[in-house]
Amino acid sequence: MTIALPVTEVTSKLNKELDAGIIDAKDNTILVKSGSLKELISFLKNTPGLDFDYLTDITSVDYWDYFELVYQLTSIKNNHKLTVKTRLAGRENITASSIVSIYKGADLQEREIHDLMGITFEGHPNMKPLILWEGFKGYPLRKDYL
Amino acid sequence: MEIEPVDVSKVCIFPDQGVDRIEGEAIEALKSSCGVPYPDKTEWLTEQAGKGSLLLTTVDAMLSWARRASLWPVICFPACCAFEFVTAEASRFDMSRFGMEIVRASPRQADLLITAGTLTWKMAPQVKRIYDQMAEPKWVIAMGSCGISGGIFQSSYNVVPGYRCLFPVDVYVPGCPPRPEALIYGIQMLHKKISKGTLKQG
Amino acid sequence: MTLHTESFILNIGPSHPSTHGVFRMKATLEGEVLMDLEPVFGYLHRGIEKLCEERTYIGIFPLTDRLDYIASMSNNMAFAMSAEKLAGIKVPERAEYIRVIMAELQRIASHLVSVGSFLNDCGAFMTPFLYCLREREKILDLFDMVSGQRLTYNYVRIGGVNADLPDEFLPALNFFIEQMPLYVDEYDRLLKENEILLARTKGVGILPREMAINASTAGPVLRGSGVKWDLRKNDPYSVYDRFEFNVPTGENGDTYDRYRVRIEEIRESVKILKQAAAQIPAGPVMAPGLPRLIRLPIGEGYGSIEGPKGELGFYIVSDGSIAPYRCRIRAPSFLNLTALREMTIGWKIADAIITFGSIDICMGEVDR
Numbered sequence: 001m002t003i004a005l006p007v008t009e010v011t012s013k014l015n016k017e018l019d020a021g022i023i024d025a026k027d028n029t030i031l032v033k034s035g036s037l038k039e040l041i042s043f044l045k046n047t048p049g050l051d052f053d054y055l056t057d058i059t060s061v062d063y064w065d066y067f068e069l070v071y072q073l074t075s076i077k078n079n080h081k082l083t084v085k086t087r088l089a090g091r092e093n094i095t096a097s098s099i100v101s102i103y104k105g106a107d108l109q110e111r112e113i114h115d116l117m118g119i120t121f122e123g124h125p126n127m128k129p130l131i132l133w134e135g136f137k138g139y140p141l142r143k144d145y146l
Numbered sequence: 147m148e149i150e151p152v153d154v155s156k157v158c159i160f161p162d163q164g165v166d167r168i169e170g171e172a173i174e175a176l177k178s179s180c181g182v183p184y185p186d187k188t189e190w191l192t193e194q195a196g197k198g199s200l201l202l203t204t205v206d207a208m209l210s211w212a213r214r215a216s217l218w219p220v221i222c223f224p225a226c227c228a229f230e231f232v233t234a235e236a237s238r239f240d241m242s243r244f245g246m247e248i249v250r251a252s253p254r255q256a257d258l259l260i261t262a263g264t265l266t267w268k269m270a271p272q273v274k275r276i277y278d279q280m281a282e283p284k285w286v287i288a289m290g291s292c293g294i295s296g297g298i299f300q301s302s303y304n305v306v307p308g309y310r311c312l313f314p315v316d317v318y319v320p321g322c323p324p325r326p327e328a329l330i331y332g333i334q335m336l337h338k339k340i341s342k343g344t345l346k347q348g
Numbered sequence: 349m350t351l352h353t354e355s356f357i358l359n360i361g362p363s364h365p366s367t368h369g370v371f372r373m374k375a376t377l378e379g380e381v382l383m384d385l386e387p388v389f390g391y392l393h394r395g396i397e398k399l400c401e402e403r404t405y406i407g408i409f410p411l412t413d414r415l416d417y418i419a420s421m422s423n424n425m426a427f428a429m430s431a432e433k434l435a436g437i438k439v440p441e442r443a444e445y446i447r448v449i450m451a452e453l454q455r456i457a458s459h460l461v462s463v464g465s466f467l468n469d470c471g472a473f474m475t476p477f478l479y480c481l482r483e484r485e486k487i488l489d490l491f492d493m494v495s496g497q498r499l500t501y502n503y504v505r506i507g508g509v510n511a512d513l514p515d516e517f518l519p520a521l522n523f524f525i526e527q528m529p530l531y532v533d534e535y536d537r538l539l540k541e542n543e544i545l546l547a548r549t550k551g552v553g554i555l556p557r558e559m560a561i562n563a564s565t566a567g568p569v570l571r572g573s574g575v576k577w578d579l580r581k582n583d584p585y586s587v588y589d590r591f592e593f594n595v596p597t598g599e600n601g602d603t604y605d606r607y608r609v610r611i612e613e614i615r616e617s618v619k620i621l622k623q624a625a626a627q628i629p630a631g632p633v634m635a636p637g638l639p640r641l642i643r644l645p646i647g648e649g650y651g652s653i654e655g656p657k658g659e660l661g662f663y664i665v666s667d668g669s670i671a672p673y674r675c676r677i678r679a680p681s682f683l684n685l686t687a688l689r690e691m692t693i694g695w696k697i698a699d700a701i702i703t704f705g706s707i708d709i710c711m712g713e714v715d716r
Contacts, residue, residue: 002583055564057650059663059676070663072650076561076577083650105564105686116397128166131390131715132304133268135170140303140398165357165374221363224370224392225712226417229499236481251365269370269391272362298410301402302395323499 004028005080010050018043029083037086038097044073044082045102051077055103060113062143067094067119088119098124116141172271180306184314213257213283214340216245217333220256222276225263227290227323234326244333253279258336260329264292264299265306277313285340287332288315291322298322355383360697362391368465369711373704380696385689392715400675405431405506405642408675413500415677416713418461421454421491422655424504429585430651430662431506435644442631443508444587449521449624450494450503451653452617456528457487458656459610462708466607467539469705470548476539483531486524493517506642507635521625528618532611549603553691553703556601563687566680567658568609569707573601579654591623603706610708641670650678657681657708677716681709 007025014022021036032040044052056072071084088094098121099106110121111130118139120127129136138145223231235241235249250256253276265273277286288309291297296307309315316339319332361372370391376384396415400408412427413420425447432439439447464480488498493514495503503510539545555565560573570577578595580588596612598605644666652661658680665674684707692700 053561056652056659057661057663057676057678059674061665061674061676070648072661072663076575079582103564104559104562105683108682108686129390130388131393133170133173133390134166135174140395146303221365223363226414226499228369229417233481233485236485237478238482238485264392264394266391266393268393269362272391276363298414299394299396299399302399304393304395325498 001079002074003080005082007082010044010082013047013050014043028081029085031085031087034086034088034096037084038099038102041071041073041084041099042102044084049078051075052082053077055099055105056081058106058109058113060117060119060141062117062141064143065089067117069096069113069119071099093120094118095120095122097122100124115139118142169271173267176271176274177267180311183308183310184312186310186315210341214337217258217285217336218256219246219249219258219260220253220276220280221249221251222259222273223262224265224269225292227262227292230323230326230329231260231262231289234329239326239330241330241333244330244337246333253277254281256280257284258287259284260287260289261293261309262289264297265309265312266304267306268304270306270312273309274312285316285336286313287317287319287336289319289329289332290324291320294318294320353378358697360701368705368709369714371709371711371714373700375697375700377697380698382693382695382697382700385692385700387685387688389711389714392711394716396716397675397677400672402671404670405644405672406640408672409502409505410500413502414712415679415716416458416655416657416660416681416710417499418710419454419458419656420500420502421450421504422458422653422660424502425451426651426653426655426660427662428504428506429653430649430664431642431644433651434647434649434664434666435506435642437507437635437638439508439635440632441587441629442512443633443635445624445628446509446513446633447504448586448588448591449621449628450491450509452620452624453487453490455617455656456614457484459614460484462656463535463607463610466702466705466708467545469702470545472545476535479535483528486527490517490520490524493520505634507638508633512633518625518628521621525618525622525625529615532614532618535611546604548699548702549607549706551600551602552695552699553603553706554601555687555691559687559690560601563690564683565658565687566683567654567656568606568613569658569684569687571596572598572606572609574599579652579659585651585653590627591620593619603702606706606708643668643670644672652678655680657710657713658684677713679713679716681707681711681713682716685709685714 005028007030011025018036018040021033021040022030023033024031044050052073052075054074054076056074059070061068067088069086073084074081088096096119098110110124111127113119114121114127115129115132116139259277288294293309296305299305300307317332317336319329321328355376355378358375358377359372360375362370372388374386374388375382396411399411409424412423415423460480460483464477467476491501492498494517495501555573557573557575560570560575574597576595576597581595593616596609598609646666646668648665650661650663652659660680661678663676664672667673688704691703
C-alpha cells in the first residue's frame, strides 16, 4: 500500500535554510516558496530514507491572484508518496525554476504548462511550443481566456 | 575512404525555428481564410440515372461501375473513428468485398477520403494538402459527428467545426463513433451517387 | 579521399501509416542512422481540460471516453475513482466487481490492439493484426451487451455503474474466459520463437532501468525495463487485493521484453477475470442517495489507476459547484514519450519505428 508520507518525517530531516523556505506543511502536502523549490526537490530525491525517485505529475492551477504548481512525487523504493506545492504571484511574465536536471520526466510537462498557462521555466533546455503552434495568441487554460 | 561528418546547423536549408514558424503562419492563414462552409450538393438524390447523352450511356454505366467498385481510401486517421474504420476493414465487417481492401498511404493513388476523427486547426493545413493532392475524380465521406460539425468538442478553441469548412463533402455518416455497419451503409450511398455520374461530370 | 556527406531533416508524419495517429517526428538523418529526433504533437489537441471546466461531472464522462479511445472503460473508472476519493463516496460491492471485470476485459482488448499494430509495424503485414482483431470483436460484443456501444462506453459513473449486467452476460463471459488462453497459445506458437521477430526486436531500443524511473514512464514500458511497479499490487484500489495474480517484468528493457510483458499480462488478466466472475456478489450497482447534478466538497485530490498503457490519473480541484474548477489528466502515453529520443538515437529509421510502436501510445491521450 503506498503510504501518504506524513510531512513530519520530512521536516524533521531538513536543515535550517531549507526549513526557512517552507511556508506550510500539513498532512501530506508541503507548500514551499518558489525560490527554494529546486533545492527541496533535490533534497527529497537524494536523501536516503526518503528516496523520491519517481515524479508522477506536475499540475498548474489558475487561482485569479496567483498560479499554483503542484508536484506529485512517489518513491518506488520505499513505496510512499508526497505532494509539494508552490505559488507564483502575478499574471504577466511568470517564471519558475525548472526541475529537468533532477527528473527527466518533467521535460514535456513543463513545456505544456508554458504553452497553455504561460509560466516560463528557467533552466529548461527547449522552451518551445509543444501542443499549440508558434504564433498562437493567448494562453488557453487561463481563466480569462474566452 | 573516409566520410567526414558535417555540422548540421551550417548546412540545413531550414534552421529548426524556421520550420515551426512557417507552420504556424500557415495555420493562422488557413484559420482566417475559412469563412463560409462549402454548401452540400443534393440534386443527385432525386435525379434519374443515365441523365447524360444517349450515345454515351453504356460508356457511362461502365465507367461508373469501374469507379464505384474499386474505391481506394487514403490514410487520414486523426482520432477514435479511425478505429471503427480499421475494424470495418478487418475480417468481421469485411470491406474488401466492395473493392476497398487497400488503404493507400499516398494520396495520388487514392480516390476516397474518409475523414475519421476530429479536425483541429493545427492539422487542417495537412488535411487540405492531402485533399489537394488527390486526383479527380475524388469523393469525401465525413465520418462521425466530429467530421460533420465538430461533435462533442465543438466549442473548443482548437477544433474546426466540420470538414466542410475545408472542402466539399459528399456523404455524411452520423454516429460517435458510427458502427462499421453504418459506415458500410454510407459507402453504399456513395456508390449510388457515383452510379448516377456521367462522363461529363468526371 | 573523403566523401562529403550532409545530414538532412526528414519529417515522419503526421499522416503516416505507422505513426499510431497524428504524430510527427522531425528526424535528423545521416544516411539511415538517426542523429536526432524531435517529437511534435498537438495535432489532436481538442482542449479537453478546458472543456471539463464547462461541463457538469456527469457530462465529463463522455469526454474521458475519448481520451484513450481504445481503453474507454479504464478512463471512466479513473475519473470516477478520483471524484469518489474527494467526496468520500462508498461504492457498493457488486459495482466494484463489475468495474474490475470491465477494466480487465478492457486491458485484454487494448493489449491485443497494441500487439497487433506492433507486429504490423515489424513487417508481418496484416496477419497478426487480423487475428488480434478477431478476439477483440468477442470482447466488444460483451461490452455491447452491457452498455450498447462498441468503442466509447460512458458506462462507469460516480458512485457505481450505469446499469446492472444483463442475464446473458456472465455465461458469455465464462465462455470467453475458457477460450482466450487457447488463442494466446496460438499467438505464441506462431510468434514467440520467430526468427525474424527476434532479430528485429531483441536488443533494439533499450531503455535502462534508471532512466525508465527518472523519465516517469509507467505501465509495460516501465515493467519491461525490470521495475516491478504495478498500482494494482503496490497501491491496491477497488477490490484488487482479493485476487491472486503475478506482475510480469522484463529483463533488458528492449522491444522484445515490452512485447512479452503485454502477452503475459493478457494471461494474468484472464486469471483475474476467472476469480472475479466466480466471486461476484448480488446487490445494488449504484451508491444510494446520490443526486444527478452532483457537487463535490471544496478541496483537491489526485486519484489514479493502472490502465493498460500505464498510470492514468486525474487531479480534480473542486470549489463546491456543479463543475470542477480544474481537472488535470495525467496521461501515461504523454509521459512515456519523454524517453523516446534516448531510445532511438543511433539506430536506423526502421528500428526507430518499431521502438515507437512498442511504447504503444494513443494520440487522444497525448494531446488531450
